[in-house]
Amino acid sequence: MTDETAPSTSLKTLIADRRRKLQRAREEFEIDPFGQRTDGLVSLTDARASYDAAADAAFKEDAATDARPIVKVAGRVMQHRVMGNLIFMQVRDAEGDLQIAISKKAVDRPSFLIAKMVDLGDIIIAQGPLGTTKTGEISVWTTGEGSFELATKSLAPPPGKWHGLQDAEQRYRKRYVDMYANPRVIETFRQRSGIVAAVRQLMGDEGFLEVETPMLQPMAGGAAARPFGTHHNALDMPLYLRIAPELYLKRLLVGGMSKVFEINRNFRNEGIDRSHNPEFTMLEAYEAFGDLYSVMDLTEKVFQHVAQTVLGSTQLPYGDDEIDYGQFRRVKYLDLFEEHNGFAVTVSEAGAAGAEQLIANAKFLGLETEGKDHDVILNDVWEETVEEHLVQPTFVIDYPASLCPLTKRKPDEPHIAERFELFIAKMELANAYTELNDPDVQEANFRQQVAGMDEEEATFRAVDEDFLEALRVGMPPAGGLGIGIDRLVMLMTNSQSIRDVILFPLMRPQ
């Protein structure tokens, strides 16, 4: 083209170049640069798989006997090399890449000129037999009238073909670019989909009924987090985005459902880091007549089933570690404390043995001890000294009851709560309880919790009287379980940040 504008590559100019080609496509070639429905397309992976080496060899021997399979494919242009009268381009779809070769002799003139004018990032359609090039690359040898089409013109310059999009901020903000620039992204989310499906399948096989309970709640209950607030106009009432489905799922046990689960979003108005996003997906399950140990077995099955069916192995890498999902250690909270601190302690209600050494240790670690209860200091030291060692799957059991006021206590050891937390790769993956179903104890705990609230907490937390009424109607003894699905996906896909397993993580507006 004879163009008077000075060559330049500012963003403006790059876009102008593309708009010029858009115009040219419409005016000179009289085509719609944004295409339409196209039938008969095969994926690039399937196309590659249908390459027939024998037919290709026979064709190269004698071009008159062409039995090469013909495919019609579409993809986004990742590389574009114009070699005079021969054009190569590498295109990409959700599953992989494939090379398209356009020989001037094999196609009509408009097809060739359009192929020549294509920009990186455009989506194209090509049709022709599968053959190889001199270097052995399987390629679609575009052949025939209209065998090369522009399906969608891209007006935005793509990231570099070699380094792709590296900037974490841009990757999360422009996920649609990240996805095609970094093929691993689609693969991760394909796996996420498989993981969630596998969890559902297992839960169904185990006899659990999937349910959906309110995300908009008049009171935010079931966990200790701060909620997001919102408002219903017609009813003119404040509402909260749920922080947990727990209190509703338990109502279902009261009503007579025996095994229920929900996989859905929770919203917690807390900080953001590598393992926390304000909205996250949780599996929560309740099993009537079960307990801590029945849901522990279930948890183990979930992890093993997912690892085996989605990743094909129960030994999977995570960062520098190799995680073995074949074996889950079960160990008591206080035993782990002793293991990593070298001395034994007991909880307050059991006499607080080792308290002096505990306080000395806490101070040595730089932890605040003034005015704190023995069990709180114990937990601070525990988190500081134990968690970093919990790499292989570990069920921590027998938590101090004082730290879990809403959990049933062990009948024979009342100062110990019937709770477990599952740690893998130093992350908390699951949390479970033998659920408290004594309405009077639950009510007393609730009221005590509410009495200790500060002003801010009092705005969104209140005693859920209807839930207490449900417990009075009678909830069977039960085991309850929560598994963080995003973290599960992180582990299975070897992702170091929760943002890598959430399609659109929360970002501040630019």
Next chain:
RNA sequence: GACCGGGUAGCUCAGCUGGUAGAGCAUCGGCCUUUUAAGCCGCGGGUCCUGGGUUCGAAUCCCAGCCCGGUCACCA
């Protein structure tokens, strides 16, 4: 919210003991029927995140702010 690190061309990055900016790829132009990170040759391309300050002079030093990442706090 606190602390640390980062923000330079469309992309990936140099430059940061102050002298007003570089590379590779992409783009643009030319040549070319076998390239594959990159065929060959050539030309360009920048509010150096924003706003102040110091200085003869600031991408560079100082202050404030914005956005991102990491640690911590909160929490799962």
